[in-house]
Amino acid sequence: MEKEIIQWIYEAGEKIRTAIRQETFVVDQKSSRTDLVTDVDKSIQDFLADKIQQFDSSATILGEENGQDKTPIDKGRVFVIDPIDGTLNFVMQKENFCIMLAVYEEGIGQLGFIYDVMRDDLFWGGRKVGGVYHNEDLLAPPPNKRLSDGLLGMGISIFADNYYHTREIGERSMGVRVLGCAGLDFIAILKGIQIGYISLLSPWDYAAGSIMMEQFGMAFSGAEHQPLKFQDRELFIGLTQAAMDDVIQIIA
Numbered sequence: 297m298e299k300e301i302i303q304w305i306y307e308a309g310e311k312i313r314t315a316i317r318q319e320t321f322v323v324d325q326k327s328s329r330t331d332l333v334t335d336v337d338k339s340i341q342d343f344l345a346d347k348i349q350q351f352d353s354s355a356t357i358l359g360e361e362n363g364q365d366k367t368p369i370d371k372g373r374v375f376v377i378d379p380i381d382g383t384l385n386f387v388m389q390k391e392n393f394c395i396m397l398a399v400y401e402e403g404i405g406q407l408g409f410i411y412d413v414m415r416d417d418l419f420w421g422g423r424k425v426g427g428v429y430h431n432e433d434l435l436a437p438p439p440n441k442r443l444s445d446g447l448l449g450m451g452i453s454i455f456a457d458n459y460y461h462t463r464e465i466g467e468r469s470m471g472v473r474v475l476g477c478a479g480l481d482f483i484a485i486l487k488g489i490q491i492g493y494i495s496l497l498s499p500w501d502y503a504a505g506s507i508m509m510e511q512f513g514m515a516f517s518g519a520e521h522q523p524l525k526f527q528d529r530e531l532f533i534g535l536t537q538a539a540m541d542d543v544i545q546i547i548a
């Protein structure tokens with residue numbers, strides 16, 4: 297299954313790079329001036345959904361666009377799609393965005409894929425393949441650093457609001473980084489150049505990344521150490537085990 301998925305993602309990436317080269321995409325507002333969607337987001341989700349349906353007609357799809365955002369995660373095989381993660385970066389920077397895809401079976405995360413489209417860089421893996429890969433290379437788990445020893449990715453609004461002690465947590469780290477693309481934060485964690493990521497996220501934002509963090513024995517949760525709900529937007533906390541212990545002390 298992973299070989300097929302990687303092929304779909306590479307094809308989808310090429311479609312996005314072509315749209316950028318030809319400057320052919322149309323931008324719309326969703327909930328606000330800064331919450332954007334383009335026709336490319338929608339068409340890439342359709343492209344991936346078609347491939348999935350041809351591959352496994354019994355699978356269901358949970359995706360950000362096209363009214364597919366309410367599918368439950370816990371029944372049968374579910375493919376979770378974020379066709380462009382970091383749409384604002386896609387529109388404003390034409391780089392620093394990802395395609396993300398994850399596979400769940402009966403609610404258990406099996407495979408995650410995060411593709412940095414403009415750098416042509418793929419991170420993928422999970423329990424189904426027993427490891428995490430950077431393109432074709434098996435990755436070693438990142439060092440188990442304390443909160444005070446590493447950089448931390450965060451959503452800017454929760455940092456500013458000190459939502460669930462987020463500002464205190466950020467100030468105890470070596471520094472806060474705001475990338476505007478959840479997928480790039482997860483890639484930074486998997487590479488070991490960031491100790492974690494804390495943000496308000498939807499299931500398609502954290503599915504692929506949390507599957508690969510789990511494979512590395514790292515820690516993640518929703519607010520107040522509750523399991524993630526895989527429904528609406530919620531606080532996501534993903535860290536090394538040692539940094540999670542530090543964060544639990546701060547919150548207590």
Ligand code: IPD
Nearest residue numbers: 380381382383451476477478496
């Ligand atoms: C967004 C990005 C952003 C994060 C938001 C997400 P989208 O995804 O990952 O970094 O802070 O919470 O919604 O909407 O561009 O796919």
Ligand code: CA
Nearest residue numbers: 332333360383
């Ligand atoms: Ca969006």
Ligand code: CA
Nearest residue numbers: 378381382501
């Ligand atoms: Ca996203």
Ligand code: CA
Nearest residue numbers: 360378380381
């Ligand atoms: Ca998106």
